[in-house]
Amino acid sequence: DAGVTQSPTHLIKTRGQHVTLRCSPISGHKSVSWYQQVLGQGPQFIFQYYEKEERGRGNFPDRFSARQFPNYSSELNVNALLLGDSALYLCASTPGVLAVRGNNYGYTFGSGTRLTVV
Amino acid sequence: AQSVTQLDSQVPVFEEAPVELRCNYSSSVSVYLFWYVQYPNQGLQLLLKYLSGSTLVKGINGFEAEFNKSQTSFHLRKPSVHISDTAEYFCALNAGGTSYGKLTFGQGTILTVHP
Numbered sequence: 001d002a003g004v005t006q007s008p009t010h011l012i013k014t015r016g017q018h019v020t021l022r023c024s025p026i027s028g029h030k031s032v033s034w035y036q037q038v039l040g041q042g043p044q045f046i047f048q049y050y051e052k053e054e055r056g057r058g059n060f061p062d063r064f065s066a067r068q069f070p071n072y073s074s075e076l077n078v079n080a081l082l083l084g085d086s087a088l089y090l091c092a093s094t095p096g097v098l099a100v101r102g103n104n105y106g107y108t109f110g111s112g113t114r115l116t117v118v
Numbered sequence: 119a120q121s122v123t124q125l126d127s128q129v130p131v132f133e134e135a136p137v138e139l140r141c142n143y144s145s146s147v148s149v150y151l152f153w154y155v156q157y158p159n160q161g162l163q164l165l166l167k168y169l170s171g172s173t174l175v176k177g178i179n180g181f182e183a184e185f186n187k188s189q190t191s192f193h194l195r196k197p198s199v200h201i202s203d204t205a206e207y208f209c210a211l212n213a214g215g216t217s218y219g220k221l222t223f224g225q226g227t228i229l230t231v232h233p
Contacts, residue, residue, distance in 0.1 A: 033219050042122075042208050042223030043162070055218045090161060092219075099212040099219045100150045100169055107221070111161040 002027070004110035006091050012116045013081050021076040021113045025093030029106070031055070032074040034066060035090040037112070043090055049074055050097040081117045088112045120145040120213050124224035131199055132232050139194040139227045141209030149211040151192040152221070153183055156206045165207075168192065179203070204231045 005024045013019050025032050031050040035043035048056035049068035063079045072093075078085055091110045099107050125140040143149060153165040166177025173185040183194045192209060209224040 031219055033221075035221075040226075042124075042210075042226050043221070045220045045222070048219045050218070056220050058220075092221075094219050097218045098214065099217075099221065100214060103169055105150070105152075105164075105167050105169060107164070107219070109162040114159075 004091055004093050004108050006089075006110040006113050008113060009111070010114045010116075012118060014118055015081055015083060017081050019078050019081060019115060021078075021089050021091075021115070022073065023076070023091030023093075023110060024073045025091075026108055029093035029095050029108075030072050031094045031097055032068055032072065033092045033094070034074070034076045035092070036060070037088040037090060038084075039087070046076070048097075055097055078115075083117050086115060086117045088114050120147075120149065120211055120217075120222050122209050122211055122222055122224035124207075124209055124227050126227050127225065128228045128230065130230045130232060133201055134198050136197050137195065137199050137203075137229065139207050139209075139229065141192045141194065141224060143190050143192065143209075143211050145190075145211065145213055147213050147215065149213050151183075151185060152210045152212075153177065153181070153192075153194050154208045154210060154223075156208065156226075158205075162208065165194070199229070199231045201231050201233060203229060205229060 033048040034046040037043040045058040047066045052068045068074045090112045095106045121144045151168040154162040168185045
């Protein structure tokens with residue numbers, strides 16, 4: 001079975017541009033979460049989507065937006081890119097809206113998209 | 119609000135020596151706790167988790183961690199490290215309830231194992 005897949009793996013953008021990152025969850029998982037990991041720091045929560053609805057939002061500006069499609073895949077969009085947006089963007093999927101259900105922890109991360117803004 | 123503090127940003131150790139990576143957390147509600155490992159240019163791999171029950175949890179690659187509610191700690195230990203354990207380690211928590219799927223991570227500890 002395929003794990004969480006993210007595309008592209010790397011990309012370089014110029015300040016002020018727009019970027020779209022994509023994530024396909026594990027088959028059967030209905031929730032996708034996005035994280036930003038700046039070099040030298042831990043991942044920071046950006047969004048969670050479940051059944052196409054936003055279920056959580058981290059402390060990020062409105063330049064960051066996301067959506068989830070009927071097949072549960074997701075896109076993260078970032079407008080007006082800044083140098084500080086350079087980071088590894090991680091996507092994770094879970095079967096349901098909760099990270100832990102009963103004695104099951106269903107969180108699975110993808111390998112990430114490395115975004116460099118120049 | 120919840121937070122995670124990893125007390126050491128870097129831990130150097132010699133091969134076959136024991137190691138402890140320290141993690142403290144803050145939360146007004148019960149939490150689930152996790153340790154992840156990240157190798158260079160890779161994603162996150164789950165090492166172990168505490169959901170409930172026994173406070174001593176064992177994970178992959180010989181790692182274990184102990185949940186201490188009174189000290190709000192979840193330290194990671196390995197009795198004998200290998201060169202291949204060199205990586206960055208992250209402690210994380212989930213508060214359940216309306217936190218839904220949100221994980222809160224610490225800043226990370228870089229473990230460097232020297233021959």
